[in-house]
Amino acid sequence: MNNTDSINEDKIVLKVYRENRGQKSGAHYDRFEVPYKKWTTVLDALLYVKSYNDPSIAIRYSCRMAMCGSCGMKINGIPRLACYTKISELETSTIECEPLSNFPIIRDLVTDFSLFFNHHKDIQPYIQSNEGVETDTEKKTFSFYQSPEDVDRYLQFSYCIKCGLCNSACPTAGTDLRFPGPQALAQLYRYYADTRDESKKRLDIVDDRHGIWRCHFAGSCSKVCPKGVDPALGIQLLRSYMLGISKDNKELAKKIEINTDKDNNSN
């Protein structure tokens, strides 16, 4: 079909990957004709098919606004969020929906995220600190000093919605199951760069044979991220800390904190 046809038509063909791991039926594609408007997303199209053509299609979705990260799938071969991908922007007459690569398929477009979340948990994605500053003795509340510059060091990495698109695009994650993947490594950087975190052993978690050093820096993780996070950058920054090229900015932050305390006390 030529370009002129694809622009004039108000219908597209949705080619959906079908596979049921439980029934061990052969994998195949089903084709559906779906009407669309300028604002119709791929998720809208899939839900249309579920409503009017085949209710048995398995898809995972929730928020419909690129916040929950549930509807990740390969659309025309590229990992994307179905709710964040408009049909009109794809500029093709046939849209191919497949499950994410590097994830075990459960059914149709639904994949198993167990290993992905295990890698995420392994990097201890929480702030480990015992040194809060007591702000209210009665209520026992604590706060942590952090300058806007300190926040800037990790802010973009905290936008991760754990949709798994980066891991799906990662060539190393496809061959090495023990490789944590760009998502977990970027989150490790997010907590390592946080001046409130005081974990001494955080870097050791990924400093092994299948850890951070197995990243080949293809950069595809950063390219597919729907939230503008740059996991490849996080990985390279982590490496620079591990090689001793970058200095630990937490020591610097502590000095500023001490000086701030002194200034407050003198006032």
Next chain:
Amino acid sequence: MESHRILKESQIMKIHYVTGIAAIFVVAVHILMRLIVPFELSLEYDYIISNYKNIFYVLILESILVLVSVHGFNGIRIILLELRQSKAWENMITVVTISAMIALIAYGTRTIILANGL
């Protein structure tokens, strides 16, 4: 997390990067040494043996041998590690690549010593 290692992976990779960068310089010197004489002459037996008698050139050759072997065999180890994820495979690959690296360095060093006439 893995423990009880002689070297951490980050330490191994430091060695990998340093040997890689250093190899670029010594190989460049090695190639440039070929260019200071006519190409035909650079391949003659007597000229090559005379190079082996030059202690500075011998040091460069030994450096190339060590740097390229360490960098190259570690590179092969990294590639092979990705093929399978089991302790037995990883240990086997590590032992095989280190053994091959030591064997190559030993054989190359023997050649340099013999040609030098020591």
